[in-house]
Amino acid sequence: KQEVTQIPAALSVPEGENLVLNCSFTDSAIYNLQWFRQDPGKGLTSLLLIQSSQREQTSGRLNASLDKSSGRSTLYIAASQPGDSATYLCAVVSNDYKLSFGAGTTVTVRA
Amino acid sequence: DVKVTQSSRYLVKRTGEKVFLECVQDMDHENMFWYRQDPGLGLRLIYFSYDVKMKEKGDIPEGYSVSREKKERFSLILESASTNQTSMYLCASSPAGTSATNEQFFGPGTRLTVL
Numbered sequence: 658k659q660e661v662t663q664i665p666a667a668l669s670v671p672e673g674e675n676l677v678l679n680c681s682f683t684d685s686a687i688y689n690l691q692w693f694r695q696d697p698g699k700g701l702t703s704l705l706l707i708q709s710s711q712r713e714q715t716s717g718r719l720n721a722s723l724d725k726s727s728g729r730s731t732l733y734i735a736a737s738q739p740g741d742s743a744t745y746l747c748a749v750v751s752n753d754y755k756l757s758f759g760a761g762t763t764v765t766v767r768a
Numbered sequence: 769d770v771k772v773t774q775s776s777r778y779l780v781k782r783t784g785e786k787v788f789l790e791c792v793q794d795m796d797h798e799n800m801f802w803y804r805q806d807p808g809l810g811l812r813l814i815y816f817s818y819d820v821k822m823k824e825k826g827d828i829p830e831g832y833s834v835s836r837e838k839k840e841r842f843s844l845i846l847e848s849a850s851t852n853q854t855s856m857y858l859c860a861s862s863p864a865g866t867s868a869t870n871e872q873f874f875g876p877g878t879r880l881t882v883l
Contacts, residue, residue, distance in 0.1 A: 691871060691872065698877075698879070699876060699877065700772075700875050700876040701858065701860075701874040702874070703871055703872070703873060703874075706871045746810075748811075748872075755813055755816075755826065756801070756813065756872060758810045758811040758812075759810065760810045761810065
């Protein structure tokens with residue numbers, strides 16, 4: 658069964674600092690990996706999707722890398738802003754076509 | 769923009785009641801999913817559907833059933849609600865084929881409290 662781990666569980670940084678969020682998964686036979694953002698009490702917003710054949714994806718200040726062989730992905734957020742405060746979730750689709758989620762990293766950006 | 773809507777943001781029900789949670793997507797997606805999210809446990813898949821009238825069990829189907837009579841609508845049914853089903857319920861959809869290469873889009877969630 659696929660296990661997805663996100664470290665750290667929580668992160669607090671001053672505004673302007675770059676954020677580095679880590680995600681690891683136990684079964685490297687994945688089809689894709691997706692990063693989501695969740696605000697308190699709300700649904701999930703998709704940020705980036707990386708296909709298994711890709712090594713990274715970029716959208717604005719966000720960059721996600723994927724190293725499938727080592728079972729790792731990293732989400733980088735450049736020049737953090739208070740509006741980036743949220744919980745970030747990593748999810749992978751494995752060969753059973755189901756999405757497995759990590760527990761998330763809760764980010765606080767201090768003004 | 770893909771839009772996934774859920775019938776209620778907040779719902780309070782009593783133990784033993786039959787509960788219906790409705791999800792509608794407007795992008796003609798074949799795949800639809802129901803998850804529940806609990807503190808410390810993350811998101812867990814309850815049921816999913818790849819087509820109309822099709823359903824597959826996820827990781828925690830016990831106590832739940834689903835219905836997909838129309839492509840755009842996927843309903844989650846709690847036959848006899850219990851207090852351990854108090855949770856945030858999230859619906860998602862994704863385009864054709866398997867979920868393997870396709871991005872999932874989520875609704876705003878329904879926070880269900882069972883008293």
